[in-house]
Amino acid sequence: GNSVTQMEGPVTLSEEAFLTINCTYTATGYPSLFWYVQYPGEGLQLLLKATKADDKGSNKGFEATYRKETTSFHLEKGSVQVSDSAVYFCALSLQDFNKFYFGSGTKLNVKP
């Protein structure tokens, strides 16, 4: 089947620390991979995406590389800020069905 597994949170970091949120997936086809961010009380915003193996998505200092060999799409940021505090969702989408599968979300707390 199709599924996304994320590391459980919450993740608590100090400002300027390095961030990694792990994400692995299983898919029956050739998925596109996404990271979405949800700030308190808001909907999801697309953070970055990658549509094929070895692609690197990046935005606002965040990046993730589509690793087909390890079926992973880990999110990284070199120096987090308090404003990065939010819930991060890893997701995959299959072209055939235009359907998304979301991970359970990882809450990030960044302390000043």
Next chain:
Amino acid sequence: GAVVSQHPSWVICKSGTSVKIECRSLDFQATTMFWYRQFPKQSLMLMATSNEGSKATYEQGVEKDKFLINHASLTLSTLTVTSAHPEDSSFYICSASGGRGSYNEQFFGPGTRLTVL
């Protein structure tokens, strides 16, 4: 661009009443819209997929008679929670695709928080 709005952003209703939530694509034509439900501190659960002018496809376990979805135009989909009960209280999020970017990218609305008393 690629903005999706929802209305209302929050609603409180009495048990047994019906509530309608609107989802609009503001600057593109959405051939497909999706409705999700999010429980506190949990992920999004896809409830149904709707294509303009046709009946919605519901995910397993979602009551289609309770959650009525209408996708009457390329810019508007509505979710009606009929005879709402406290267990229907949740955060409902819609998304839309078919406009800009890759065809399988979804653009999410800001969500509607429903509280049933």
